[in-house]
Amino acid sequence: NAGVTQTPKFQVLKTGQSMTLQCAQDMNHEYMSWYRQDPGMGLRLIHYSVGAGITDQGEVPNGYNVSRSTTEDFPLRLLSAAPSQTSVYFCASSYLGVQYFGPGTRLTVT
Amino acid sequence: AQSVTQLGSHVSVSEGALVLLRCNYSSSVPPYLFWYVQYPNQGLQLLLKYTTGATLVKGINGFEAEFKKSETSFHLTKPSAHMSDAAEYFCAVALGGSARQLTFGSGTQLTVLP
Numbered sequence: 001n002a003g004v005t006q007t008p009k010f011q012v013l014k015t016g017q018s019m020t021l022q023c024a025q026d027m028n029h030e031y032m033s034w035y036r037q038d039p040g041m042g043l044r045l046i047h048y049s050v051g052a053g054i055t056d057q058g059e060v061p062n063g064y065n066v067s068r069s070t071t072e073d074f075p076l077r078l079l080s081a082a083p084s085q086t087s088v089y090f091c092a093s094s095y096l097g098v099q100y101f102g103p104g105t106r107l108t109v110t
Numbered sequence: 111a112q113s114v115t116q117l118g119s120h121v122s123v124s125e126g127a128l129v130l131l132r133c134n135y136s137s138s139v140p141p142y143l144f145w146y147v148q149y150p151n152q153g154l155q156l157l158l159k160y161t162t163g164a165t166l167v168k169g170i171n172g173f174e175a176e177f178k179k180s181e182t183s184f185h186l187t188k189p190s191a192h193m194s195d196a197a198e199y200f201c202a203v204a205l206g207g208s209a210r211q212l213t214f215g216s217g218t219q220l221t222v223l224p
Binding site: 035044102 | 142152161212214
């Protein structure tokens, strides 16, 4: 199993540009989530999904959209990037109380 | 709502010395508690978790943590530090049930000195 995969690993955007961070898992987990990691703040939950077709907001959802059309994929969209969205983004899937994290995407918005 | 406080954003120990990373939580219901480790430029990996039952939990790489309800603490320890333990450590809390939504502490960077 590949586990949780994320693409791209690195991305630089200009303010106002849009992009989609990809996340996929091959473990058939129903629950998936997106976090952002900023220095000194730990990980903060952006959006999560409890299954295909069901998503909900986490602690810091503003500026981000998600959808879940399949169990495997959970993309995160930035519609109009802002410098405050410069961060490292982690996708995770969960099973029996354990979260499995992807390797992360480092995003810089200039 | 739940929250997590990790005391000390940076901890340095000598190789072979005791590692103690502190975590206190608040939760309105019995919590599930976790420690995750993050090596440079990698995602987080589960070290150990407490759900119910025995309050002393053993994890990977010789780490263990003890759930103390009276102190609302879940400190992480390792008797003898190794150079490979240098990483960032995160404590997290979840409400019971499926424990899907985690609230993370701000992290503790562990440095191991030769």
